[in-house]
Amino acid sequence: MIGPEIDRLIQLLAKLPGLGPRSARRVALHLIKRRDSLMLPLGEAVTAAAAGIRTCSVCGNLDSRDPCHICADGTRDGALLCVVEDVGDLWALERTGAYRGRYHVLGGTLSALDGVGPDDLSIPALLDRAARPEVGEVILALNATVGGQTTAHYLSDRLAGCGVRLSRLAHGVPVGGELDYLDDGTLTAALRSRRSL
Amino acid sequence: MIGPEIDRLIQLLAKLPGLGPRSARRVALHLIKRRDSLMLPLGEAVTAAAAGIRTCSVCGNLDSRDPCHICADGTRDGALLCVVEDVGDLWALERTGAYRGRYHVLGGTLSALDGVGPDDLSIPALLDRAARPEVGEVILALNATVGGQTTAHYLSDRLAGCGVRLSRLAHGVPVGGELDYLDDGTLTAALRSRRSL
Structure with a gap:
């Protein structure tokens, strides 16, 4: 028997991408234990962003x-x-x-x-x-x-x-990447677009 | 150049357990695109839970x-x-x-x-x-x-x-578990606490 406020919080958190019911409960508990440092600021930030954010009519940002x-x-x-x-x-x-x-x-x-x-x-x-x-x-x-x-x-x-x-954008080897781990398509593209030194 | 509201939202989301900067950005974008169905209700649920939830003085729930x-x-x-x-x-x-x-x-x-x-x-x-x-x-x-x-x-x-x-609580084989994947300690405990049929 979990209280209705916590239950609703968990239900909504579970809808976020990458979170399931188990991690939503973990997040809810984490939040409740950090009421002043995290939970209240997060509630305000979510509400403020929901109220204030719009789509730019020029570029779509x-x-x-x-x-x-x-x-x-x-x-x-x-x-x-x-x-x-x-x-x-x-x-x-x-x-x-x-x-x-x-x-x-x-x-x-x-x-x-x-x-x-x-x-x-x-x-x-x-x-x-x-x-x-x-x-x-x-x-x-x-x-x-x-x-x-x-x-x-x-x-x-x-x-x-x-x-x-x-x-x-250029195709090629990711910076920091190892050739051995790259797929054939990327390696072929990197070879074709090779740059002279 | 991300706006300050979105930036603050991402910063706070990244503090949740299991989320890092990358998944926090994903969650923020997911929320903003579902303003009425998810973002506003979540903001309200977080704020309501922060205001209303207390520790039970009897049991600590x-x-x-x-x-x-x-x-x-x-x-x-x-x-x-x-x-x-x-x-x-x-x-x-x-x-x-x-x-x-x-x-x-x-x-x-x-x-x-x-x-x-x-x-x-x-x-x-x-x-x-x-x-x-x-x-x-x-x-x-x-x-x-x-x-x-x-x-x-x-x-x-x-x-x-x-x-x-x-x-x-009893120690033993988890329901649905396979013996081959169990650690030695659990299997030993399950054997010692075996139940007669």
Whole structure:
């Protein structure tokens, strides 16, 4: 007989990705034992983020302002437009600190099986943005999966007439990776795209 | 450049057991995409539980009322007192539905190394409760770890003079378990405690 508040908390925690009923109970107990240091701040942070976060109407990023911090940042290079599938990919690129251009979040990949067509993704908006005079290069930073590559192929066809340079991320040996553990496809791509020293 | 609300949410999520920075980002994104169905209810549930949950002054259980639902339930058998290390163990026993007595949560195990003595656990309160005339049996349901067994040994010494029957959980083959995968200690215990058919 677990109390209703704790029961509801566990039920909701179990819906988070990577957590099941067992780990949800562990998290709930961990939270209750750290009421002031973790549980109250987390409750506030979740509620505040739920109330404040919106989708940027320009690029599709998630932020507390619209346009988002990146779109509103005048020091960003407007000539570079990086197309990603999801906001998580945008975060990953931002963490590198290696990119100072702007983004466009598609919101998924094309999939005939799941009935996802160009109009279900943010592709019309991308074509509009790419056609603007300030955009010089569109980087298709889609995942190296079937869905990602199909979408990249479709986009490169559609963007071919826009007069922008198109590029994609390089395939190759991951930094820190060992050749022996790499799949054949990656190794073949790394060999083909070898760089002269 | 991730917004401050999302950043704070990720920081706090990463402090949960079993989550690291990467899975915290995944959880945050999952939440933001399910604002109404999951994120707002979770924020409310965390805040409500943080505000409402307290430790039962009788048994040490966590509940929204004090004494807790189990201590306040008159249909529970007051002659049985089950001693557990932690609230998670109490939840595990309650899920079985096989126990209708009362509990006593110690709050940990004795540990000379970590400086945890009898007064740091809820042992004085346990001795008081066990000495009451209605209590007939104390079940030491402590973990089968070094700490749990040390504590069980200490408790059985202290409770020997109380005139209550002492018991512990059976050791043996887990239900559904295969002998080939069991450790030697468990198999030895199962053999020694074999039951005649």
